[in-house]
Amino acid sequence: MATGAATATAVQQWRALLAGALESNAHLNYSSYFQLATISVNGRPANRTVVFRGFQEGSDNILINTDRRTKKVEEITHNPYGEICWYFTESWEQFRINGRIDIIDCSTRDLAKLQQREEAWFASSLNSRLQSLRPFPRLPVLEEPSEDYQLDPSTGPVDSFCLLVFGPEQVDYVNLKTNVRFLFTSSHSSDQSTNVWKFEKVNP
Amino acid sequence: MATGAATATAVQQWRALLAGALESNAHLNYSSYFQLATISVNGRPANRTVVFRGFQEGSDNILINTDRRTKKVEEITHNPYGEICWYFTESWEQFRINGRIDIIDCSTRDLAKLQQREEAWFASSLNSRLQSLRPFPRLPVLEEPSEDYQLDPSTGPVDSFCLLVFGPEQVDYVNLKTNVRFLFTSSHSSDQSTNVWKFEKVNP
Numbered sequence: 001m002a003t004g005a006a007t008a009t010a011v012q013q014w015r016a017l018l019a020g021a022l023e024s025n026a027h028l029n030y031s032s033y034f035q036l037a038t039i040s041v042n043g044r045p046a047n048r049t050v051v052f053r054g055f056q057e058g059s060d061n062i063l064i065n066t067d068r069r070t071k072k073v074e075e076i077t078h079n080p081y082g083e084i085c086w087y088f089t090e091s092w093e094q095f096r097i098n099g100r101i102d103i104i105d106c107s108t109r110d111l112a113k114l115q116q117r118e119e120a121w122f123a124s125s126l127n128s129r130l131q132s133l134r135p136f137p138r139l140p141v142l143e144e145p146s147e148d149y150q151l152d153p154s155t156g157p158v159d160s161f162c163l164l165v166f167g168p169e170q171v172d173y174v175n176l177k178t179n180v181r182f183l184f185t186s187s188h189s190s191d192q193s194t195n196v197w198k199f200e201k202v203n204p
Numbered sequence: 205m206a207t208g209a210a211t212a213t214a215v216q217q218w219r220a221l222l223a224g225a226l227e228s229n230a231h232l233n234y235s236s237y238f239q240l241a242t243i244s245v246n247g248r249p250a251n252r253t254v255v256f257r258g259f260q261e262g263s264d265n266i267l268i269n270t271d272r273r274t275k276k277v278e279e280i281t282h283n284p285y286g287e288i289c290w291y292f293t294e295s296w297e298q299f300r301i302n303g304r305i306d307i308i309d310c311s312t313r314d315l316a317k318l319q320q321r322e323e324a325w326f327a328s329s330l331n332s333r334l335q336s337l338r339p340f341p342r343l344p345v346l347e348e349p350s351e352d353y354q355l356d357p358s359t360g361p362v363d364s365f366c367l368l369v370f371g372p373e374q375v376d377y378v379n380l381k382t383n384v385r386f387l388f389t390s391s392h393s394s395d396q397s398t399n400v401w402k403f404e405k406v407n408p
Contacts, residue, residue, distance in 0.1 A: 028293075035289045037241035037251035045249055047241035047289035049298055085239045085251035089232075089293070094253055135407040138387070183342070203339040 012197050014171040014184045015060065018095060025088045034086035036064065036166075038072055038101075039079045046075055052086075053120060060186075060195060061165050062097070065120055065128070068105045068162040070137050076101045082166060092176035102165040106157070116165075121157035132161045179204050216401050218375040218388045219264065222290075222299060229294045238290035240268065240370075242276055242305075243283045250279055256290075257324060264390075264399060265369050266301070269324055269332070272309045272366040274341050280305045286370060296380035306369040310361070320369075325361035336364045383408050 025031035032052040040046045053063040062084070066072060076082070084097040104110075104117045121129065133149040135141075151158075171184040181204040186195040229235035236256040244250045257267040266288070270276060280286070288301040308317045325333065337353045339345075355362075375388040385408040390399040 030291075030293045033291065035239035035241075035251060035291070037239075037249035037287070037289075039243065039247075039249055043243075044285040044302060045241035045243055045287045046300075046302075047239060047251060047287040048300055049289060049291045081248040083241070083249045083251040085241075085253060087234075087237065087239070087253045089234045096250075096252055098248060098250075137408065138385075138406050141405045141407055181342075201345045202342050203345055204341065 012060070013182070013199055014095070014168075014173060014197070017093070017173055017182075021088045021091055021093045021095070025090045028090060031088060031090075034084050034095075036072070037083045037085065038075045039081070040071070040075055041078050046072065048072065053123070056116070056165060059167075061167050063120060064164040064166060065124055066162050066164055067132060067134075067137060068160045073103060073105070073162055073164075076103055076164070084166065094172075094174050094176070096172040097166070097168045098170040098172075099166055099168040102167065104163040104165060105161075106159045117157055117161070117163045120163045121161055126151065126153055129158075129161070132158045174204050176204075216264065217386070217403055218299070218372075218377060218401070221297070221377055221386075225292045225295055225297045225299070229292045232294060235292060235294075238288050238299075240276070241287045241289070242279045243285070244275070244279055245282050250276065252276065257327070260320070260369060263371075265371050267324060268368040268370060269328055270366050270368055271336055271338075271341060272364045276368075277307060277309070277366055280307055280368070288370065298376075298378050298380070300376040301370070301372045302374040302376075303370055303372040306371065308367040308369060309365075310363045321361055321365070321367045324367045325365055330355065330357055333362075333365070336362045378408050380408075 022031065033049050034052060035047055036050045037045055037047045050064050050066065053065055055061060056063055080100050080102070082099065082101050084095070084099075086095040086097065088094070104113045108114055108117070130149050130151055133151065169186050172181070173184065174181040181202050182199050183202050184197050184199045186197050188194070189196050226235065237253050238256060239251055240254045241249055241251045254268050254270065257269055259265060260267055284304050284306070286303060286305045288299070288303075290299040290301065292298070306317075308314075308321045312318055312321070334353050334355055337355065373390050376385070377388065378385040385406050386403050387406050388401050388403040390401050392398070393400050
């Protein structure tokens with residue numbers, strides 16, 4: 001395993017490493033936060049903190065909730081590529097995850113995707129859902145916001161609620177305690193139905 | 205200050221906010237880490253954790269040490285724009301700093317810049333300097349690294365040592381405890397000698 005490329009076996013290695021990092025950093029509430037880089041409409045990099053909402057069932061896709069009115073949604077519409085940088089402060093592990101982002105919002109027509117968006121909505125806390133009712137992000141503050149937004153817990157996703165589905169294509173893992181670094185790269189299987197991951201041990 | 209744009213006065217407001225965040229998070233050794241997004245040669249976003257090495261004397265420029273052989277240096281040579289995302293886990297403050305990056309390495313001819321690089325080299329720990337002697341980053345591991353790199357403390361910067369000078373042009377600040385967000389934008393003064401910062405309070 002130390003040299004050359006090797007096909008990852010049954011357990012996808014980077015998922016196992018990530019599960020380990022999430023477990024060893026679980027006592028830190030911010031361990032589910034990571035930085036998502038995208039490309040602005042003007043061609044410059046953009047970068048912000050978002051929250052990990054788990055994996056899409058049966059896949060490696062990472063779920064992120066956001067507000068459709070934020071710049072990142074416009075950016076991803078324009079250029080669907082992103083890179084996650086996820087640094088775990090307790091275990092000194094970094095995951096750089098490069099991939100393509102799919103936007104699921106109120107204009108999506110695919111019923112299965114709309115159902116995923118609805119599930120993501122109800123899986124988030126009521127407090128988190130209330131974020132979708134706030135004034136348009138990044139516009140000048142015209143009035144002090146009133147804090148009395150109301151939302152019935154049974155109400156489905158509001159128009160501004162948006163689900164991002166991040167499909168990893170490459171994962172660059174480094175552990176700064178052990179000084180070990182792996183590069184994981186995915187390719188489609190010959191029948192295109194699944195991702196096949198290969199990895200290589202590289203110099204940190 | 206609540207509405208419209210206002211010129212920042214004597215103390216640059218975002219520098220004051222950042223100084224406050226650094227102070228209130230100083231007990232966390234990782235509070236000097238942030239994520240730097242750049243654009244890869246293939247046009248996709250790239251994102252990684254780097255360490256804040258202070259401000260360049262007499263300016264708002266942020267200093268970052270790196271290895272000339274890393275991909276980020278190639279990327280910045282190709283496209284000099286970057287965005288820093290700096291999240292403070294204790295105070296719940298985020299600084300998104302967009303700007304242009306200057307590379308100072310062994311091929312730089314400007315003597316004043318070379319002196320800055322030398323100062324950055326000697327300002328970093330001996331252990332940190334030893335990083336510049338490690339095998340070429342991201343290449344396959346051909347042999348287990350020997351841990352006996354030696355470096356005389358009086359030796360100047362080795363060829364692989366590189367200083368990045370990040371010149372902020374826009375700062376997007378949000379405080380998730382107080383729900384306050386400011387956008388700071390710089391423009392050159394009429395005689396081009398200094399940056400003039402304006403800011404605006406916007407919806408988080």
